[in-house]
Amino acid sequence: MNSLNTKHLEALERANQEIEAKKDRIAKSRYRLQYHFMAPTGWINDPNGLVQYKGEYHLFYQFYPYASSWGPMHWGHAKSQNLVHWEHLPVALAPSESYDSGDVTGYGCFSGSAVVDGDELVLIYTGHVDGNMPQQVQNIATSTDGISFEKYTQNPVVDHFPVDGTHDFRDPKVWQHDGKWYMVVGTKNDGKGKAVLYVSDDLKDWIYKGVTAESNGTQGDMWECPDLFPINQNHALIVSPMYGTQNEKPFYVIGEMDYDQGIFTQGVNRTLDYGFDFYAPQTLVDEKGRRIMIAWMEKWLTKMPSQEFGWAGAMTIPRELFLEGDILKQMPVPELAELRSDYKKLDALEVTDKVTVYEQQESVAEISLDINVNETEASIFGIQLRCSADGKERTEILLDLENKEVVMDREQAGCGEKGMSKAPLAVKQDGTIHLHIFMDTTSIELFVNDGEQVITNRIFPDEASRQFNLFTKGGKVSVNSIETWKLDSVWK
Numbered sequence: 001m002n003s004l005n006t007k008h009l010e011a012l013e014r015a016n017q018e019i020e021a022k023k024d025r026i027a028k029s030r031y032r033l034q035y036h037f038m039a040p041t042g043w044i045n046d047p048n049g050l051v052q053y054k055g056e057y058h059l060f061y062q063f064y065p066y067a068s069s070w071g072p073m074h075w076g077h078a079k080s081q082n083l084v085h086w087e088h089l090p091v092a093l094a095p096s097e098s099y100d101s102g103d104v105t106g107y108g109c110f111s112g113s114a115v116v117d118g119d120e121l122v123l124i125y126t127g128h129v130d131g132n133m134p135q136q137v138q139n140i141a142t143s144t145d146g147i148s149f150e151k152y153t154q155n156p157v158v159d160h161f162p163v164d165g166t167h168d169f170r171d172p173k174v175w176q177h178d179g180k181w182y183m184v185v186g187t188k189n190d191g192k193g194k195a196v197l198y199v200s201d202d203l204k205d206w207i208y209k210g211v212t213a214e215s216n217g218t219q220g221d222m223w224e225c226p227d228l229f230p231i232n233q234n235h236a237l238i239v240s241p242m243y244g245t246q247n248e249k250p251f252y253v254i255g256e257m258d259y260d261q262g263i264f265t266q267g268v269n270r271t272l273d274y275g276f277d278f279y280a281p282q283t284l285v286d287e288k289g290r291r292i293m294i295a296w297m298e299k300w301l302t303k304m305p306s307q308e309f310g311w312a313g314a315m316t317i318p319r320e321l322f323l324e325g326d327i328l329k330q331m332p333v334p335e336l337a338e339l340r341s342d343y344k345k346l347d348a349l350e351v352t353d354k355v356t357v358y359e360q361q362e363s364v365a366e367i368s369l370d371i372n373v374n375e376t377e378a379s380i381f382g383i384q385l386r387c388s389a390d391g392k393e394r395t396e397i398l399l400d401l402e403n404k405e406v407v408m409d410r411e412q413a414g415c416g417e418k419g420m421s422k423a424p425l426a427v428k429q430d431g432t433i434h435l436h437i438f439m440d441t442t443s444i445e446l447f448v449n450d451g452e453q454v455i456t457n458r459i460f461p462d463e464a465s466r467q468f469n470l471f472t473k474g475g476k477v478s479v480n481s482i483e484t485w486k487l488d489s490v491w492k
């Protein structure tokens, strides 16, 4: 064993011991989610290295096991047969080498991706060392059992940012096309966020191709976590943009990829998720050919009530992506239906003013509503979730039929961040609007019209706030059906 591996193994062991020591207490702590992915201890942010390897799904993630706030980054690791039930595995990467570690704070194994190369699972990640010049470089680590990873002895595989970039140069996403490996990396220059492209035959020697896409002037000055992938006859580019020090809502662009020139031509550009708690999404293509996306269900620099209890951060539910026309739709993966029980259905309901659907709604639930707004005079159709008996605490979903907006209002939602998330609202051709809601103890994911718009937010209401109400303003709205399910915990 060389000294390089010894240092890494020691750092991993320390992290794994920390998890062992704390995980039982954390598992019982406040605000834990029931069917969303969370780390066993500490802090998580971006999903990394999403991949299916030897039939199993792997999820890695930005991880700091020692505290509930960000610290030197490790790659936490879990696997799953079905994208729903996850098994925690030993930490995959820990900061240990000159290219991913340092004596000052603010370093470690930053975000990246994973690919299967023959029998090997290969992780491609950014090493960040504050004070180094350049401070961000790209590295690889490999495994043949999908559990223990060895950092490549010749790391870094890209030891300097390209001429078009600057020292912010991170989050490699690798995929294969026509027998070659391609890698996009996020960077910035001249006040513009950019995705730069590399090509390789072996994942070790990378040739710089150039800027594959960059901000048109309105899309941020730094691009984090770019993900570029084929979908139908097109390509989609997903970016988590920064404006100065502010992280903004990830967007997607549908466009055309010219692999020879290395250029992605941007077509339409839309917000991927209109919620506050959705950042750094990453996709994988699975063995069934599905394009599946998972994001960090929290955001930088926000109030995180769970931190007080030793942990922070979770992942969204896995969502399958579909391109319809130039709209990228997101649908919860069908495997989630395994968690359903206690099915209830209400047919045809006329709502004027306010109706209480359930006094005691399950707080971990799925709700599907089909709403008919064909001939309504109403200006607003609203849903109150996690509402207290006195009505003071609540999270509202509002269909603003006048302004053609769907709003998630968490001004009165409990002790977390407040704010209103707004997305454009389109009524379907038959005059209906379909809402599909996934509630967990401290989150709501709302899918509008088969995932055309999505809003993801964390909420921190009182456990007792469980009323489920419907209301309208200015007229009557007919609801064709309401279906609800209780969802099981995956963390028993």
Ligand code: FRU
Pocket (backbone or CB within 6 Å): 045, 046, 062, 073, 110, 111, 112, 126, 170, 171, 224, 225, 279, 280
């Ligand atoms: C995005 C990000 C990445 C970086 C990682 C560090 O949330 O800032 O750009 O690699 O988090 O944890």
